[in-house]
Amino acid sequence: MGCKNVSPLGIGCTILFVLMTAVAVTIIAVFYITEKLRAEADSRSAEEPSYYYQIGVGRADCTGPIANLPLMGYANPDQTAAGLHTRLYSRAFIVADPSTSRRVVFVSTDIAMVSQKLRLEVMKLLKRKYGSLYRQDNVVLSGTHTHSGPAGYFQYTLCLITSKGYIKPSINALINGIVKSIDIAHKSMKPGKILVNKGEVEGSNINRSPYSYLQNPKEERARYKSNTDQELVLLKMVDLDGHGIGALSWFAVHPVSMNNTNHLVSSDNMGYASYLFEQEKNTGSLPGKGPFVAAFASSNLGDVSSNTQGPHCVNTGESCDNPDSTCPVGGPSMCMSSGPGRDMFDSTAIIGRSIYNKAKELSRTATREIKGPINFAHQWVNMSDVTVQFNSTHKGHTCKPALGYSFAAGTTDGVGAFNFTQGTVEGDPFWDSIRDVLLGKPSNETQECHLPKPILFNTGEMTKPVPWHPDIVDVQILTIGTLAIVAVPGEFTTMSGRRLRETVKSELESSGSVKDIDVVVAGLCNVYTHYITTYEEYQVQRYEGASTIYGPHTLSAYIQSFRGLAKAIAENSVDQLPKGPEPPDFPDKKLISLLPPNPVDKKPNNTAFGDVVMDAQAAYKPGDVAEVTFISGNPRNSVGFMAGGTFLTVEKSDHVGGRWVVRYNDASWDTRLYWNKGLRGHSNVTVSWHIPYSVEIGTYRIRHFGHFKTLQFLKPIFNPYNGSSTTFQVTN
Template structure:
């Protein structure tokens, strides 16, 4: 790997990268942004996140996107930062993305070393895209539709960013956001040394970090921010694809620049990235026992010994409102930081990368003691789930070695008995699944882990390959900052979570001892964090010294071994007496603000056509003698729901919901459904269904209080928001 090596490969798109001072002391960079759809199959595929059998997709609330940003310095050195609306960043997808980019642009432009892919950690997207067996059990195996939708979308977003590169400037800002997160394992956090805890005011990271990108005329090009909070506002009862709170914030932010109709189209791109969110939840209300109303047990998160009764909730009345509120709070803070960002980023682009084997890795602690990591294993506490989403009722958080169920140990042994070495190494974890020793049908979890640091002038981005808890992330950040300070360099250090692969959780040694969910999910044992700290200090040192380091072991590729037990679509058939697209339930003749339009059609399976970068629905307004589209299935106020009626007959129905924003323009509207039916012979035919038109009458109210919930926020300039260019505005749902 070459540190800060000039990129010798140039093409026609490099003409806009800045020339002149190679140190970028003039603060000018080449900047590009791109966005593309990665939604994938919206129905019948189990959602990735809660590992909840039965939580299969049933439609779309918001689409999922890949958002890419590229920064180039005066020497042509570049980095590419990609954020995806996924539960985690699949390492195999990154490998294929790089192969595709090499074919399109040559092998020296984007590589494992300078491309970072981070995930928002939404729990409401179709799964089946990881190559490791553990993560595709609930999806009945590997899902090619899901996987290739992700690969295609990431590539497209990067190519769009690459083609859009122009000279510009970058600004840095940061500030605290206090009301959008809470610690879901405060008992674990409290085990960290008192003197360490006293250095921080909060038990979650409340700081939002921001990079603002403009062209040389100060026109906004894009934005990236990082804030640590789980995307679990949508709970495990949800069946609609959703980008959750960070996706809501991104859509809302982008609409300010692109117009509300252009969801997912750019050109302005807003990236709401993840950080060290391992113990940071968006369900900000304290967990309670839903059967009694009392507080849950602090250690086990149980109520009378049962984990399913202990639940934490978001600030809203339901999961949709909670998603809006937490998303709006991130949007609001990001807007403030964006508007006030004045500090210019300056200096060269650099990057460093290395794959490491985290199994049985020797680590030297600060006191000189030599320890090692373990073969990967998941504990009994892992199976208990969290207050964000309960696991199996037979398990509880806080279960340590010697206190586990012997019955489940016996059942486990039918799959794989953990080695004695692993049992001893992982203590006090009570091993439920020795995943590092399980290789049938192929590896269950990753052991070769990518580690990476990107540098944009005086800003450093550390790629964390998993879910690091608050204090784990703080230790990594402090280590990197201290390394720079030791060399008399001042850098702003940002953590990018869930980057380049997925390795479950990383706790501190102290947090690990309690074995709550996060500790039970720390794969490589009690010294996992210490191994990562040692590695990131090494990377930082070599980055500063501009030294070459080995690439490390090659990343595995199990694509040829992947399989699926999930059947495809057999065929579709309309119900007797109907055609595809027939309207079963028409809209009313008229509506007023904040009412809900709900219509139903004869449908077909959406897996026949993913309609990538398109839509299964449109809400249209008759304006100037034509029907104009004012909302799609990517807009927050719409819902696309698909329901199988009879699997033998192949019948299904589609329900489309439009929650009318209160500032919509009066006029005549209609709703259309776009589907694709599959015949018994396998031929797929597109069709369209259209409702009768209906009227929307506007009645303005000036009595709404101005609170921080967007549903209640009132705008004095409503009429200005209701132009023909944007019939409805996201500020008003």
């Protein structure tokens, strides 16, 4: 058949056939390639599991009583609460691996430290609510270490004495606040990612015992550029769309910007950093409100102060940065450190803002994502009886708890009494004789075990009415992918923390399955055991060494215990770890209470609770301080406002229907409430508003809320009142 004989119709059919065949082949090829790519993707997905986490965050008020009870931290009997600077919060973070049943909880709370009694009570309540979901081994409770929170939540005698005993309203506020923050975090869990970033915070901490630090080996010190850890570690938590959920940071500094003359409940510098971060993220919300949660948790802060001006003799102005922290005139009681501001409020703001600024920068630039499984390990250890194996031929032993002479000297952040001096390595016959009569003489075994510490309080041999110090303590590690949180039950010094971090990192990476692990030391966790210095620092017996209660090998014992936990996690053998001896849980009736109940509130004749006795001025300008004084009851009677409520508001008129809008409350940085205890049972409160320069011009009013206590048929009755105030103007 020749070409000339092919018809046009035949040619068209042939072309159509060829085109259809090509299309069919193309479709089949695309389908085949697509299916192959999908299969390969599924295969990669099976080989490389997703490391998205379920993340929940929560914040709850835990302020407690704000008047007529001791503040916890300085152990100063004259430092009792008399008002409110900032409210206290518990901030909880839950991270769960959706591919397994594993989850961990980290809680940072605005308190001096977590006591064993507090942890035990929280865990009981969590067990009743959640069964075995939240347990001793996967929950860490940490204190920020503010020295301006209410006391009274301990079960061992030493801290009971300095707290005026066991104070139920104080511990109940903490229990309820911590559990509520976990509840909120539990209910808010959503898929998300965690990014980690690190950076140095400059000019915000100094070493308050540089002489002790210098006792560490020279070659070890040469590895670090500073005698404090200046690095802030931040976890940035975001949902799968990249929206912020929360931020959790660790930084080593004592929150002692609010000094031991302060009488206002305050979260101090770390709390202010949280306040700034949360206010930035929760736009338009009052403090303590909004979904974003930012916590600044404690780390190895044992010898680290926020009083960056250093120690000076308050009577002469000269430096007293010497081994004994003493002044030529006045001795150790005149040697005190100060912060960078014009007063303690300003110093708190400066340090807090510096920490926040670095955290904000790190959050903005964070790119490294944490991926990997979740693990945790926990043990109870009898720290009074640990044998430390240094090598095949040498070993050491911990001691029954005891405090040395320099414990009574205090620190340059808060000096002690009776002219005790830091660096004391010999006892005094006068004080020894008083100790022996009142408390009993320490046994020869205890004295020898603690050398060179001269023992002032042999607390491990004192058991009335309950033991004075804990023997059984928690050691615990949480790991989230390549992040390890080492929860320590006390205040590790700078070098102690460095040694512990190195040990845990080395052990976790020893299996070879995970590399480049970030290790953070989380301080003041689960139970309080005072300080942990290095062996070398212990020898010179400054305050931190005298407060290392289990003797010179305390750090080695902790390192040995945490190494065991890290090894178990690395080898996937946590289930084989012995649980250890459980701590005692003393019933409330065995715990002494030295705080008398509040008397019935009284007021002057012809007045009512809430009446204004000193009114505001007619007008103020930004930068001024507006003050109003009200007749009040004792704020300790205002139980309804201790958690979730407020003692005061600053309200602005919107000039529409006479509505007043709350712009500030008692959680705001710019407000303060001072309680003034008067004569004949009368008292009043002064509410002050430090008017920001950024304030909106307009008409404002200040209100105070409270309760007063009366008796009816010998039963206390708490009656509410709302203070009133005439309005005032804020003008240019």
